[in-house]
Amino acid sequence: MTVTVRFAPSPTGYIHIGNIRTALSNWLFALKNDGRFVLRFDDTDIERSRQEYAEAIAADLDWLGIRPDRVEYQSKRFAIYDAAVERLKTAGLLYPCYETAEELERRRKLRLTRRLPPVYGREALKLTESERAKLEAEGRKPHWRFLLPNFEGDPFSPRRTEVHWGDLVRGPQTVDLASMSDPVLVREDGSYLYTLPSVADDIDMGITHIIRGDDHVTNTGAQIAIFRALGAEPPRFGHHNLLTTISGEGLSKRSGALSIRTLRDAGYEPMAVASLAVLIGTSENVVAAPDMQALAGHFDLAATSRSSAKFDPAELDTLNRALVHELSFGAVAGRLAALGIEGDRAEAFWLAVRGNLDRVKDAALWWKIVQEGVQNAPDLSQEDVAFVREAFDLLPPEPWDRGTWKIWTDAVKEASGRKGKTLFMPLRLALTGLPSGPELADLLPLVGREGMLARRP
Incomplete structure (x- = not known):
């Protein structure tokens, strides 16, 4: 058996760090098990799904280094879902319901007042053919529920029915099918909710492991029942914890948080x-x-x-x-060139500045300092200005290398009597305009004698 996993985002917005946690968990699991990774776009919501979002998601995955073995769009696979619906209807496991959302809410509240679980009571199963015809003549269209296997002979007398699975993350798990409502699989307009296409695709694509967020744990029992109703052995499941913002808020594609x-x-x-x-x-x-x-x-x-x-x-x-700080020049040469950092000195420059960068693009500031000089006039006292001028008079002749800095500062130290911070900080400010940064021994040869003299205050 080849391990096969899937990542099934809805292309209704840009994916965030929480979505990527799921994608990466699947990708790394496949990588460790020499498996396959399927990217499956859940784009059955025609109104909200956008091709540009699908392309953006694919680009984000590629940027991270995730390379799918197969890419599918659920909007192109309705024949598979239609066949699954017919199979469930033929088996008597998918039944039409005509209640409105308001009617369902009233029933839920009534059950709560009677101290009963707020689950659907399967009232639609009691409708006769003539009663259904009357409702449809009134303009009502049915939604379709999956009949959970939580009873022996009488569907109106559900009994505790445990579904067990060994979760890859959470260990042994148990869900009681009697504690939940029969899930709606098909809406009134004939469109599918997430569950049916997902299960049908997992069967058709040979998905062996489903790794997703732990907000899906409670769905798993019903989904396992649907897998079995369609004649398939369920995959292994793993439910990882969710990510939130630092303030504890949930992430969503709509808010764009941490996309x-x-x-x-x-x-x-x-x-x-x-x-x-x-x-x-x-x-x-x-x-x-x-x-x-x-x-x-x-x-x-x-x-x-x-x-x-x-x-x-x-x-x-x-x-x-x-x-x-560990990136080689070869790894960033293209990005540096895009920043205008290229030429014979580009590699030496990168090696000199990378240890002081937060991000690669920050190198642009230091390149400007090396090439063009100090960007903002340093705040030097009159005494320090006089000191720096005398120090510049002691610049050694070229050629320069990394050892030039020590030769120069030793000469300045002897001439001025300064040492430590009082010696080095004014020179750093004169050279870079900033109080901290890369080793000056590395920057000095890049600036060159002519460039240094141009910075003389």
Whole structure:
């Protein structure tokens, strides 16, 4: 059996870090098990689904390094769902219901006042053919419910019916089918809710493992029953904890909170995003994995906590810095060129500044400082200005290399008597205009003697 997983987003907005947690969990599980990854767009909601969102989701996955083995659109697979509906109807497991939302709510409240579980009472099963015909003549259209197998002979006398599964994350799980309403699979307008297309596709595509957020745990019992009603053995299930914002708010595509597109445009490294999305809320150390294979080595579904995890952008900054500081010139040459950083000195420049960058795009500021000079006049006292001028008179002749900085500052120290911060800070400010940054021994040869003299205050 080939391990086959799927990620099934709705293309109704841009995906966020919580969606990516699910996508990455499936991708890494497939990677560790030499399996296959299916990208399946849940685009049966014709009004809200957009092709541009589907393309954006595919681009976000590609940016992160997720390469699907198969891509499907549910909007092109209605024949499969129609066949599943007919099979369930023929078996007497899908029945028409005519209640309005208001009528259902009144019944729910009535059951609560009687201290009964607020589940659907299967009243529609009692309708005769003539009663159904009368309702339809009045203009009512039925929605269709799946008859849960939670009774022996009388559907109006449900009994405790346990569905068990070994969850890949949460361990042994049990759901009582008598505690839930028969799920609606088909709406009044004939459109499908999520459940039926999902199960039918999982069967047709040979999905072996379903890894998703723990907000789906309660759905699993009914879905297992539908798998079996359609003659299929259910896949293995795993339900990971959900991510929230640092303030504890849930994430949604509509709000755009922490969307992958936003994080990418902000200059974060894909592996920083992936590492935090996967490892936060687990017993694993949150480290910046350099690639997917390394991240797979830290990935363990069973290590996931049951409580939700808060996604803190400050942690993302920390991981991003760690990755940027280790990036080779070859890994970033294209991005640097797009920033105008190219030529013979580009590699030496990158190696000099990368250890002080939060994001690759921050290199543009230092390139400007090296190429054009100080961007903002440094705040130097009159005494420091006089000191820097005397120091510039002591600049050694070229050629310059990394050792030039020590030769120069030793000469300045001897001539001025200054040392420590009083020696180095005015020189740093004169050279860069900033109180901190890359090693000046590395920057000095990049600026050159002519460039240095141009900065003489």
